[in-house]
Amino acid sequence: MGFDLVVLAVDPGATDAEIRATADRCRGLHHPKGDPDERIVGFYEALRARYPDFPPHDRDSPWMATPLDVGIDHVSMCLGFGERRDPALQLIDELAQRHELTIYDHQDDEVARPADVRTPLDPAILTLIDELRP
Numbered sequence: 001m002g003f004d005l006v007v008l009a010v011d012p013g014a015t016d017a018e019i020r021a022t023a024d025r026c027r028g029l030h031h032p033k034g035d036p037d038e039r040i041v042g043f044y045e046a047l048r049a050r051y052p053d054f055p056p057h058d059r060d061s062p063w064m065a066t067p068l069d070v071g072i073d074h075v076s077m078c079l080g081f082g083e084r085r086d087p088a089l090q091l092i093d094e095l096a097q098r099h100e101l102t103i104y105d106h107q108d109d110e111v112a113r114p115a116d117v118r119t120p121l122d123p124a125i126l127t128l129i130d131e132l133r134p
Contacts, residue, residue: 002064
């Protein structure tokens with residue numbers, strides 16, 4: 001079992017409902033084709049420089065499924081639970097903010113926009129969350 005996130009190149013004024021619809025479309029079979037959004041390209045290149053999604057994988061790879069699903073307007077990721085996930089989540093968040101991308105968390109139905117203020121979670125809380133997950 002993994003933890004799914006999708007990073008999206010959406011209009012900054014998009015509503016949560018529009019972001020959910022875009023994320024759902026990205027998971028479907030009928031995804032638009034075209035030139036990739038430069039923000040997605042920059043995000044993906046920086047992310048895979050630290051956490052490659054093609055073999056050989058480092059021992060600290062956070063990915064449950066590879067390669068990552070990359071489209072013209074998104075990068076979808078399935079991360080494992082545990083200590084390898086936390087640094088990857090931090091990097092994903094930092095890169096998404098840097099490239100002005102939105103993060104959608106399917107499990108919690110949460111949207112994180114680039115301008116949102118983030119409060120770092122206490123490591124003890126992250127450990128507790130991991131212990132409570134099935």
